[in-house]
Amino acid sequence: MKTIETTTVIEQIKRLLKDSIINERLIASNHTELTVDKNALAISSEIIIKESKFNSSLITITATDERELNNNYVLNVVFSLRAINYLITLKASINQSNLSYPAISTRIPYANWHEREIHDLFGIVPEGIELDPLILHRDWHPGKNFPMRRDFSKNNQIPITDHEIEFSVPHGEGLHQIAVGPIHAGIIEPGHLRFCALGEEIHKFDVQLFYTHKGIEKMLEGKTINEALTLAEHLCGMCSYSHSTAFCIAIESLGNILIPPRAVLIRTICLELERIASHMADLTSICSAGGFGFASVHAARLRETTLRSIYNLTESRFFRGLNTIGGLQKDIDDRSINLLAQQLLLFKSDFKELEKLILSTDSLLDRLELTGFLSREQAISLGLVGPGARGSGVDIDVRRDGSYLAYERYQVSVPIDTTGDALARTKIRINEVYESLRLIKNLIKDLPDGEILTEQKSYSQYTPTLGILESPKGELVHWVMLDKENKIFRYHVRSASYINWAGVAQATIGKNIVPDGPLVNKSFNLCYACVDR
Amino acid sequence: MFNILKMWIMKGNATEAPPNIRDGDITNWQKDLNRIDKLDKKTKHALSRSLIVRHLDLGSCNAEEAELIALSNPFYDISRFGVEFTASPRHADVLAITGPVTRHLKIAMERTYNAMPNPKIVVAIGDGACNGSVYEKTYACLGKVDQFLPVDFYIPGDPPSPEEIIKGLLVCKKLLAQKEENNG
Known part of the structure; x- marks a missing residue:
């Protein structure tokens, strides 16, 4: 598999990202961390993904609350370069005075859940995408409680209110909805599925998960x-x-x-x-x-x-x-x-x-x-x-x-x-x-x-x-x-x-x-x- | 069709003898079940009938679910004891709960419990439901089930083995008979 030399690939990535890189750190034998500005995060991510010879994919985005160390939240976007078995992390600091950054999922759509999760749990705002609640359901009063921030105490519980699940529903003659769950018929875990069907054919399918979210x-x-x-x-x-x-x-x-x-x-x-x-x-x-x-x-x-x-x-x-x-x-x-x-x-x-x-x-x-x-x-x-x-x-x-x-x-x-x-x-x-x-x-x-x-x-x-x-x-x-x-x-x-x-x-x-x-x-x-x- | 017939004949019956409760290693269960022999006719009749179970996952790690599904495999074949899993709480005798209660499922839990007819038995299966297991209380995890619902019987384990769950469900039959007797 390893046809391309690791060092040349890293050099190549650095050349592609040029001025965006603020700092570089080797954190494991096959893992380099590149610090970039938060505004360059989305573009840099796209550049790494687009270069097809790396066969790379975004594997996770992890936010950390490092305010006690340096007054910043940090986003770690991890890419796996499968062609050479190498990991690249793009690290961007987000100062607590301005919590927004250009969203990665406008360029890499499957980063959507990651970014919405981070918005729910940390209150960091990716700009340019719709921020429907994902992990936390709708009765969480968006914009108030961010449970993964380190100053949110572990046993702090928010009162529960009854609420309806909202889906964008297409309307038209003969279209009907079939709601399934969260408690299913068999011995399965809970999740709400919403089919929108025309006759028997499924036209739209939505899921509301995270019912068993335990934090x-x-x-x-x-x-x-x-x-x-x-x-x-x-x-x-x-x-x-x-x-x-x-x-x-x-x-x-x-x-x-x-x-x-x-x-x-x-x-x-x-x-x-x-x-x-x-x-x-x-x-x-x-x-x-x-x-x-x-x-x-x-x-x-x-x-x-x-x-x-x-x-x-x-x-x-x-x-x-x-x-x-x-x-x-x-x-x-x-x-x-x-x-x-x-x-x-x-x-x-x-x-x-x-x-x-x-x-x-x-x-x-x-x-x-x-x-x-x-x-x-x-x-x-x-x-x-x-x-x-x-x-x-x-x-x-x-x-x-x-x-x-x-x-x-x-x-x-x-x-x-x-x-x-x-x-x-x-x-x-x-x-x-x-x-x-x-x-x-x-x-x-x-x-x-x-x-x-x-x-x-x-x-x-x-x-x-x-x-x-x-x-x-x-x-x-x-x-x-x-x-x-x-x-x-x-x-x-x-x-x-x-x-x-x-x-x-x-x-x-x-x-x-x-x-x-x-x-x-x-x-x-x-x-x-x-x-x- | 020939394949199916051939496999059906060749594989034979995998079903094992029911767990030997008299030789059971859990002594107090054994006591409970020995008492069954001394029950009166009416209770024994109630005991001989079927038991309809509604399973409710309130946030388990899905190991308990895997074991509950295993109950229907040919080794355990739970239906020979008259135990069936149902889709609707409206015709369930037993609410089998797995996992610590999560914030997002609390309302669903209450609705399911209220939808069940009386007399009803709530059984907590697995450490998560019995005592919260390794899960601490957090913003999204509310802890063990008996804070919210009256639990009649506990089947602890991480997860409990299918044999233990079968034993527990057989004890539930007895509890149901008792409840019915008390209600008149």
Whole structure:
């Protein structure tokens, strides 16, 4: 992959941004921070994104309240240059006397949620976009309470008032609205969906999320690293191990901790197991939303066997309490590892039958084909990640493009499908399960003996650090900054689902009919918990 | 069709025996359930009927949801105990709550509770609902459920395993029978 030299790229970016750069700082071996003026932020961002040979994308925008240090709020716009596995942060200070800056999302549309989130939580105003409330619902009296500011006390609660959800509604003959949620019919997390349909065809689709917003990022402020790890594990149940590993990677790269080889391989095995379990849950939902109960039940059976294998291995069905900074809290004995290898062999033959069943049943294929179509251009312009992007022909996977844990040595092959419909996303998941099985088999074969924990060292203060990995749902980004007592100063999580909800909204409208709505949703099968936080 | 038939015959039945409550490791539950044998005929009748559950996520980390969904898989097959999940609170016996109450869901929680007919049972599933778990109170998180609703039964765990949830729901049947008896 690394055809272009890193140094020349950085030089090139600096040349492109010319006078805008105020300061430059290397904050990790593959991460440069460029300080720019807030007025140049949007233009500079666009320049980095537009240069197609970097294959770059905006992965997160994190605001920090650094008024106690320098009277400023700071915006950190992080770009991932996938072609060379390098990170660029554009940092802009915003003085508390003037909180507005030209919006980035006028130039990069998928930055919209990031900027609205920052407006809701910090009161920093991006100029040039509509600032509908996003994270905080409408009864928050916009412009008064900004909960992520550090002077907003942790237990300060605002009285709740009953309010209506507002959507811009098209009017016309035969147009009608279908409101779904926040409490759904099945066992799903809460969110309000609003379909606007003409007959059966969906014309407009809106979502109101953030019902389960708990303010975890506020809870994390001032926590010790170990307390923060526990909370990171509880961000999301479906990908709890991905979250805790992302946090560990972030802190370990900050403290230059090299974790022992055995811990590296066990972590990688567990991440792949989590992917299999999550994909089996996705296949269960896809089959049941497609009306094929028989395959759905068998997929659920295979998910349960995976969860039981995970339990045998880690004494938790959700990998809780396994990770710690510097390695693992507990070792896994050889007997459990051998048992896992046997179980996965059985799983594979079982899964082959399920695959055959799913891909040879016309009634299901008929539901999946051409449903929820998303073109490659749409997927790129929405910045999608994970199976949602790969189903539309966008060739991204952090396991291959990045360098974390053992993936560099084990050459992940990334399945791509260009049809962009629900069937493509289903096939991607099926192929990824095979790839995960292959990886785990190789990892188990090479698993060395030895230590599982490296002692902790000191960490740099007020330096941003990132933990980026491929969770089952796609690229996951944790942005962490520690204060002078090694406690959390700011911790921002951008999960894969956060980005991909835009994909669901886009894929739902168009040629789809209302009964296909759940199927499109399930073909992405996004979490609500790690979006809402 | 042949594939489906073949798989149906070859895979057999994955359903496991119901959790052995008499040998259960949680002693006070065992006590509760042993008492069932001594109940009168009317209560036993009430106990033998179905239990309709409305699930309500008030801000959990979705691990509890994953385990509730797992209850319907062929290993646990919750419907053989007469337990069904319903879409509407209007015909639910049990409100199964997961997660600490968030600010944005408080109104939805109250409306769902009020929509349920009497007698009703509220069961808190998972540490989040039982005691707030690792989540502190913040501007958006209001904490454990029993500050807002009368909780009849707690199924703690992070998340509780499907076996524990099944045991808990069976105890809910007994509680419902008791409530019905008291109401006349």
